[in-house]
Amino acid sequence: MAWIVQKYGGTSVGSAEKIINVARRIVRTVSKGHSVAVVVSAMGDTTDALTALAKQIMPQPDERELARLLATGEQVSSALLTMALHALGQAAVSFTGAEAGVLTDGVPLNARICDFKADAVRQALEAGKVAVVAGFQGVDRCGEINTLGRGGSDTTAVALAAALGADSCEIYTDVDGIYTIDPRLVPAARKLTAITYDEMLELASLGAKVLHPRAVECGKEHGVVIHVRSSFHDEEGTLVKEDVGLEKGTVINGIACDENQVKFAVLGVPDRPGVAAKIFSAVAQAGINVDLIVQSISRAGENDILFTVAEDDFEKARSVLQPLIEEIGASTLRYQHNVAKISVVGAGMIHHTGVAAGMFQALADAGINIEIISTSEIKISCLIAAEHLQEAAQAIHSYFNLQESCACPQE
Amino acid sequence: MAWIVQKYGGTSVGSAEKIINVARRIVRTVSKGHSVAVVVSAMGDTTDALTALAKQIMPQPDERELARLLATGEQVSSALLTMALHALGQAAVSFTGAEAGVLTDGVPLNARICDFKADAVRQALEAGKVAVVAGFQGVDRCGEINTLGRGGSDTTAVALAAALGADSCEIYTDVDGIYTIDPRLVPAARKLTAITYDEMLELASLGAKVLHPRAVECGKEHGVVIHVRSSFHDEEGTLVKEDVGLEKGTVINGIACDENQVKFAVLGVPDRPGVAAKIFSAVAQAGINVDLIVQSISRAGENDILFTVAEDDFEKARSVLQPLIEEIGASTLRYQHNVAKISVVGAGMIHHTGVAAGMFQALADAGINIEIISTSEIKISCLIAAEHLQEAAQAIHSYFNLQESCACPQE
Numbered sequence: 001m002a003w004i005v006q007k008y009g010g011t012s013v014g015s016a017e018k019i020i021n022v023a024r025r026i027v028r029t030v031s032k033g034h035s036v037a038v039v040v041s042a043m044g045d046t047t048d049a050l051t052a053l054a055k056q057i058m059p060q061p062d063e064r065e066l067a068r069l070l071a072t073g074e075q076v077s078s079a080l081l082t083m084a085l086h087a088l089g090q091a092a093v094s095f096t097g098a099e100a101g102v103l104t105d106g107v108p109l110n111a112r113i114c115d116f117k118a119d120a121v122r123q124a125l126e127a128g129k130v131a132v133v134a135g136f137q138g139v140d141r142c143g144e145i146n147t148l149g150r151g152g153s154d155t156t157a158v159a160l161a162a163a164l165g166a167d168s169c170e171i172y173t174d175v176d177g178i179y180t181i182d183p184r185l186v187p188a189a190r191k192l193t194a195i196t197y198d199e200m201l202e203l204a205s206l207g208a209k210v211l212h213p214r215a216v217e218c219g220k221e222h223g224v225v226i227h228v229r230s231s232f233h234d235e236e237g238t239l240v241k242e243d244v245g246l247e248k249g250t251v252i253n254g255i256a257c258d259e260n261q262v263k264f265a266v267l268g269v270p271d272r273p274g275v276a277a278k279i280f281s282a283v284a285q286a287g288i289n290v291d292l293i294v295q296s297i298s299r300a301g302e303n304d305i306l307f308t309v310a311e312d313d314f315e316k317a318r319s320v321l322q323p324l325i326e327e328i329g330a331s332t333l334r335y336q337h338n339v340a341k342i343s344v345v346g347a348g349m350i351h352h353t354g355v356a357a358g359m360f361q362a363l364a365d366a367g368i369n370i371e372i373i374s375t376s377e378i379k380i381s382c383l384i385a386a387e388h389l390q391e392a393a394q395a396i397h398s399y400f401n402l403q404e405s406c407a408c409p410q411e
Numbered sequence: 412m413a414w415i416v417q418k419y420g421g422t423s424v425g426s427a428e429k430i431i432n433v434a435r436r437i438v439r440t441v442s443k444g445h446s447v448a449v450v451v452s453a454m455g456d457t458t459d460a461l462t463a464l465a466k467q468i469m470p471q472p473d474e475r476e477l478a479r480l481l482a483t484g485e486q487v488s489s490a491l492l493t494m495a496l497h498a499l500g501q502a503a504v505s506f507t508g509a510e511a512g513v514l515t516d517g518v519p520l521n522a523r524i525c526d527f528k529a530d531a532v533r534q535a536l537e538a539g540k541v542a543v544v545a546g547f548q549g550v551d552r553c554g555e556i557n558t559l560g561r562g563g564s565d566t567t568a569v570a571l572a573a574a575l576g577a578d579s580c581e582i583y584t585d586v587d588g589i590y591t592i593d594p595r596l597v598p599a600a601r602k603l604t605a606i607t608y609d610e611m612l613e614l615a616s617l618g619a620k621v622l623h624p625r626a627v628e629c630g631k632e633h634g635v636v637i638h639v640r641s642s643f644h645d646e647e648g649t650l651v652k653e654d655v656g657l658e659k660g661t662v663i664n665g666i667a668c669d670e671n672q673v674k675f676a677v678l679g680v681p682d683r684p685g686v687a688a689k690i691f692s693a694v695a696q697a698g699i700n701v702d703l704i705v706q707s708i709s710r711a712g713e714n715d716i717l718f719t720v721a722e723d724d725f726e727k728a729r730s731v732l733q734p735l736i737e738e739i740g741a742s743t744l745r746y747q748h749n750v751a752k753i754s755v756v757g758a759g760m761i762h763h764t765g766v767a768a769g770m771f772q773a774l775a776d777a778g779i780n781i782e783i784i785s786t787s788e789i790k791i792s793c794l795i796a797a798e799h800l801q802e803a804a805q806a807i808h809s810y811f812n813l814q815e816s817c818a819c820p821q822e
Contacts, residue, residue: 016467050487056427057491058498065497065505069490072483076461079480080468086476087469094476099554143510 042073453484
């Protein structure tokens, strides 16, 4: 007699047939006596298709209007899933993000959830209905529709689980759980039974697309255990939680890859205080996330500053940076597409030395050049040419012996 | 410096390119100093596609969920059109039906507008913005999304014009205006410069799909002059208003055709009071609109009752009627597909005799048999075999000389 939040991603609801399958799974859970609230993403590639349509009209559409456009995707899938539940004889009712009580911070396309007033959802559950909530969206205090950014339905689900005090939050997806690395890159990849919030945060923010970083943050903040599992079968997936117990001894838990990067190089930057701040505050003001940053050692009073941004932000970044070159007295702006970031992540790194050295050795053994290096307490990232990504992934996965459940470097 | 409401139908906003063209037209109107509120339909065949998707899941989807599903179509087009206005440098803001203040009566899929609290739209116009309102939808007093039924965006536009006290309400469509008859049937069809509300109501309810009947009713009730015109060029279309002035002398203003009919015949009905009522109340309770009705002269204490329903309602009507036959003591139920209704409409008929005789003569001259006749003050309808529809239309159009601007029978 548990309260369960289930979230189904776009692939799981990509067609009428798949929606009916999802409805069957929900009904199976209800038939065990549980109360189920469902959060649903837009069908298949709806969000991409709507974005493409908007960009046909205007390369940089107004953010308010784009948010309102994109929010329709989840309204469609929530209505259809509710109909599918009715078709199976299950009482159900759909909610937009606004109706479900998702209050957001007013950032149109990348909003954070400030509050989740889940009373209406709770009442539906108490009345024996399945509540089907449109993910990825909320309204701000002025009633304006905001979206939560790519993958934001995960966050809706975890926030709803927290608001309801649910016993469990299941994220159904098209993969079986969290792997040591994307199995499409390295077939020997191993599914983890559990991973800490912090490790998952690093993996998620590094481009492992299974779970949205804010969902992990929200889970961590409210102590919601997140169960990432497949919508195609009933096997257990991976639990994301504070303390992973048995697997605590491992040094590295995963490798994340991100091909979607562009490297910028600002060459000949005068070596005086405030110049780097000027560059990065201009980029930040344009709403662009900068990833890896390195500054070379000063030569003859000049620096080279390198950094990466997501490929999607390339045009915006270039238009912000180009006029800055003259203003700050730098010599040239260069950029390079087709670069990839590969990162190893593990909470165990805090207590183990030699992980960075091992990673560099694995890449060197494979003859792969490292362009940028960046580290945190529990991760190390390297930028390499995108064409070598798979090779690099295999070399590192094998070097750290991640196919075995205790991941230590092979000696 | 007028306040203008413009409504664009699905064909006019069927692609990104067409949406940009619509935006250009709006900007031209604004550049003349006018304030413009726009009502927009869903793109192209979006509503049909969403309905089909719902029916894949469940043949009779829940009406609440279907309304919520369909309402997304206009939310998409209103956001895209607003972006297109921004791309042209025009300040603009989109509204859902709920945000625009459309209060409906709570019938999920066929709601009527109870009230239009257009304050938010008015404020946007006063701030120099174009207000882009999602047509076809509103919310009831509980905040539930309702849709207005097929073609309901016309009604949104006329109701908004009434609420704003707008100077003009322009309905942009893929035809040039209201014609004496569908030009695809009769190439000599003539565009009317004006038509009365009552004539338009007869034409609309007879199947001329240019303007939604409730929009005409709403225009009549609030004295909103409706200008039906093409979104593809700048020529004047047809004004729908109370008094058509110059053209008042015409007897007939239009011919409407409806191929989408099935004829039912209940044969051998006992000639006693209450039998016809029994038949038609059963049909009405099933939500089926009955069109032409005739009852033959009683022979030997028995009548034959003939009537037509829309082809879409055929199965439902048959399942209601079949069990009634025995109950009322009739002998047989027959039906006939492939029948068409042709109607002549004109406010001038009230004061002119001989229109019916002229119509029958035109059909007789063309050798076309009339199966049912029905008349009102301003219209005469005949049911004929569908295969003769075009021939009949040409014969009647030519008999009444409708290609000339003064429509009188050719003597």
